[in-house]
Amino acid sequence: MKKYIVLMFLIICTLCSGQINTTMGNCEVIKVDQIRSFPNSNDMVFYYYSYDGSNWNLFNRTQEQYRQGLIFTVKDDIGGFLSPDDDNVSAYVGPLYIKGEILRNVGSHPNPQLLVDDCEKQIMLTPPNKPIPCDFRRLTTPTQYYYIIPCSPHLAGVPVISKSTCFENHDAKVTFSFDRDLQDKEYFLLNLMTVTTNGIPIPPQVKYVYKDSYLDRKIAFTGLDSGTFYLRYQTFQEGNPTPFSDNNSDQFTIDPVTPLTFSVKADNPRCNNDKVDITIVASGGTPPYFYDDLNGETEIVNQVSQIKRIQFDTADINKTTVIIQQVDLKEYNIKVTDANQCIEY
Numbered sequence: 001m002k003k004y005i006v007l008m009f010l011i012i013c014t015l016c017s018g019q020i021n022t023t024m025g026n027c028e029v030i031k032v033d034q035i036r037s038f039p040n041s042n043d044m045v046f047y048y049y050s051y052d053g054s055n056w057n058l059f060n061r062t063q064e065q066y067r068q069g070l071i072f073t074v075k076d077d078i079g080g081f082l083s084p085d086d087d088n089v090s091a092y093v094g095p096l097y098i099k100g101e102i103l104r105n106v107g108s109h110p111n112p113q114l115l116v117d118d119c120e121k122q123i124m125l126t127p128p129n130k131p132i133p134c135d136f137r138r139l140t141t142p143t144q145y146y147y148i149i150p151c152s153p154h155l156a157g158v159p160v161i162s163k164s165t166c167f168e169n170h171d172a173k174v175t176f177s178f179d180r181d182l183q184d185k186e187y188f189l190l191n192l193m194t195v196t197t198n199g200i201p202i203p204p205q206v207k208y209v210y211k212d213s214y215l216d217r218k219i220a221f222t223g224l225d226s227g228t229f230y231l232r233y234q235t236f237q238e239g240n241p242t243p244f245s246d247n248n249s250d251q252f253t254i255d256p257v258t259p260l261t262f263s264v265k266a267d268n269p270r271c272n273n274d275k276v277d278i279t280i281v282a283s284g285g286t287p288p289y290f291y292d293d294l295n296g297e298t299e300i301v302n303q304v305s306q307i308k309r310i311q312f313d314t315a316d317i318n319k320t321t322v323i324i325q326q327v328d329l330k331e332y333n334i335k336v337t338d339a340n341q342c343i344e345y
Helices: 002-016 112-125
Strands: 021-025 030-032 044-050 070-072 094-104 137-140 144-149 160-162 172-177 186-195 205-209 218-224 227-237 252-254 261-266 276-283 290-292 298-301 304-307 309-311 321-327
Touching: 030 094, 094 112, 112 137, 172 252, 186 218, 205 218
Parallel strands: 021 144
Antiparallel strands: 030 070, 044 094, 094 137, 094 144, 160 172, 172 218, 186 205, 186 227, 227 252, 261 276, 276 321, 290 309, 298 304
């Protein structure tokens, strides 16, 4: 058994010798430009991929596309576990070998591979010191090796932001949506980063999210202040310290809440012991606005008795002014709240 394991390592090292060894996510763009096609050239360029370094598959590209070399993603160009046409199937994960090939002087021949094969056979049969009967050649590039790992789920759309409920509360919330489920034993590591204007870093909010708590492909951060942020996220497989990929969201801003303020004005009575009108003007906070019943009338809310809250205008939630008409001449304790029951500070 030990000899067999040593032999396997020797085989793998032989395949990897002289190659570019790197780990890539299956959604990342890979570019190989050891060989490229050129306009008006009689050469033809081909690239191949293999899962084992022995059995090769041809990339479906035109010579025009090969002017930049080979540019591909495993997710789009390498077959999935079951079917490359099934969007629900994960892209290939594991070893991937890439090699290029130039066929010299084949022009636009309909079967350039056969042309080169026939030429190579003729050359092998040509006696020494005799003219070479043809000039078609096959040149191959060194094989490049990649180990393909799954990319992290990607963000789907923009984050959903909820500002703090009140000026001095610290309960802003941001919710991120992603484009796929977590695989078995895969988990998120997320860092919510704060962008500072003075260059002094602020420790990020760190969150680990596992499959059982990854509901509806959404992840939320709560208890936030206003500010500018971005999300850094990646996924890992349990037992594997190599992240699947490292991604950053665009920056986004949680706006501060404007403090709730209000002013009160009472009209002077026309006569002794006459009634007056009280005008309340509110601003800031989150409309609609309410004032507490001036006479202390109560109501039951969620089985709890409290002072009755009266909305400024039930027909217009953005109304900022209310006039309480014909109240008795006496001292009142005016209390104004907004939709989140914030009060003035």
